[in-house]
Amino acid sequence: MELEQARKLWQPQPGWLNTASYGLPPEPAWAAVQEALADWRTGRTSWEGWDDATRRSRAAFAGLVGVAPTDVTVGSTVSALFAPVAAALPAGATVVVPEVEFTSNLFPWLAQAERGVRVRTVPLDGLVDAIDADTDLVAFSLVQSADGAVADYHRIVAAARAHGALVAVDATQACGWLPFDAGLADVVAVGAYKWLMGPRGSALAYLAPALRERLRPDGAGWYAAEDPFSSYYGPPLRLAADARRFDQSPAWFSWIGTAPALELLAEIGVPAVREHDVRLANRFLAGLGRPPGDSAIVAVEVPGAQEKLERAGIRAAVRAGRVRASFHLYTTDADVDLALDALTG
Numbered sequence: 001m002e003l004e005q006a007r008k009l010w011q012p013q014p015g016w017l018n019t020a021s022y023g024l025p026p027e028p029a030w031a032a033v034q035e036a037l038a039d040w041r042t043g044r045t046s047w048e049g050w051d052d053a054t055r056r057s058r059a060a061f062a063g064l065v066g067v068a069p070t071d072v073t074v075g076s077t078v079s080a081l082f083a084p085v086a087a088a089l090p091a092g093a094t095v096v097v098p099e100v101e102f103t104s105n106l107f108p109w110l111a112q113a114e115r116g117v118r119v120r121t122v123p124l125d126g127l128v129d130a131i132d133a134d135t136d137l138v139a140f141s142l143v144q145s146a147d148g149a150v151a152d153y154h155r156i157v158a159a160a161r162a163h164g165a166l167v168a169v170d171a172t173q174a175c176g177w178l179p180f181d182a183g184l185a186d187v188v189a190v191g192a193y194k195w196l197m198g199p200r201g202s203a204l205a206y207l208a209p210a211l212r213e214r215l216r217p218d219g220a221g222w223y224a225a226e227d228p229f230s231s232y233y234g235p236p237l238r239l240a241a242d243a244r245r246f247d248q249s250p251a252w253f254s255w256i257g258t259a260p261a262l263e264l265l266a267e268i269g270v271p272a273v274r275e276h277d278v279r280l281a282n283r284f285l286a287g288l289g290r291p292p293g294d295s296a297i298v299a300v301e302v303p304g305a306q307e308k309l310e311r312a313g314i315r316a317a318v319r320a321g322r323v324r325a326s327f328h329l330y331t332t333d334a335d336v337d338l339a340l341d342a343l344t345g
C-alpha cells in the first residue's frame with residue numbers, strides 16, 4: 001500500500017508529536033481490538049483464535065527486521081526479553097552501555113552486579129572506542145529515547161566482533177521507521193507500543209541461534225512448549241526447539257492490536273516511513289532554525305516550551321527544558337506547523 005493511501009487509516013487529534021512515548025493505532029488494529037473486546041465481554045468465542053495474532057505478529061516482525069520467524073521470541077516488555085541474556089553473562093563479565101541509555105536496557109545488566117557483572121557507561125559517540133578485549137557485551141539503543149540519536153550500528157557491531165563481544169540492541173525507538181538488519185546482532189528487543197503502533201503489552205526479540213544455546217529459559221511456561229496446546233499439565237519439560245522456548249504467554253488483546261499494525265507497516269515498507277518521518281522532523285528543526293538531522297525523534301532547547309505547547313494543545317515530551325518531538329506516519333505538515341507557531345510565536 002502507498003504511504004499516502006495508508007495515512008487515511010488514522011484520525012489523530014491534531015498535535016500528537018509523541019510517538020516516542022506511544023504510537024497511535026491504524027484503523028484495522030483499532031477495529032480488531034474492539035471486536036475481540038466485544039467477544040470477551042459476552043464470552044461468545046473461545047480464546048484459541050485470539051492467539052493467532054501472536055503468530056502473525058512474529059512473522060510480520062521477522063520480515064520487517066530481516067530474520068526468520070523461528071529466531072523471534074515474544075513477551076510483554078523489553079527488559080524481560082533481555083533478562084535471560086543478562087542471567088547468562090559469565091560472573092565478572094563487563095558490559096558497555098551508552099550513558100543516557102533507557103533503563104530497560106541498563107537495569108537488566110546492572111541487576112547482575114552481585115555476580116560481579118560490571119557495567120561501564122560511556123558517551124554514545126565514544127561507544128565504538130570503548131569496546132575492548134575486556135568487553136563481554138555491548139548494549140545500546142539503535143535510536144536513543146532521550147534525543148533521537150541514531151547509533152552507528154555497523155561500526156559498533158564490527159568493534160564488538162573484533163573483540164569477541166556480544167551485541168544487545170534495544171530497537172524500540174527505531175523499529176517501524178528505521179530499516180535495519182537485526183541479524184547482525186545477537187539479541188534485538190523491541191517494544192511494540194511506540195513505532196509499531198500496537199497496544200502496550202507486546203514486545204518481540206530476535207535471538208540469534210548461537211546465543212540461544214547459552215541461555216536458560218527461566219521464564220518458560222506452557223506457551224514455551226513445542227506444542228503449547230498439548231502441554232497444559234505435567235512433566236516432562238518439552239520446550240520448543242526454536243526461539244519460542246523463550247516466549248512469554250501472550251497478553252491476547254495487545255497482540256490482537258499489534259498484528260494488523262505490523263502487517264500494515266510491512267505493506268507500506270519501512271524505507272517510505274523513514275522518508276516521511278524524517279522529512280517532518282527536519283521541517284520542525286528548520287522552523288526552529290536548526291540544521292537537519294537523520295532521525296524521527298528530535299530534542300531541542302526552547303525557553304518556556306512546556307507552557308507554550310500546552311497552551312496550543314500540542315502533546316510532546318518536555319524534559320529538562322528540552323522539547324522531544326517525534327514524527328510518524330500519521331503526523332502531518334499541519335501538526336509540525338502548529339508546534340512551530342506555538343514555540344516561535
Ligand SMILES: Cc1ncc(COP(=O)(O)O)c(C=O)c1O
Pocket residue numbers: 020021076077078079080102104105141144145170172173191203
Ligand atoms: C528505548 C526504550 N526501550 C524500552 C522501552 C520500554 O521498556 P519496557 O518494555 O521494558 O517497559 C522504552 C519506553 O519508553 C524505550 O524508550
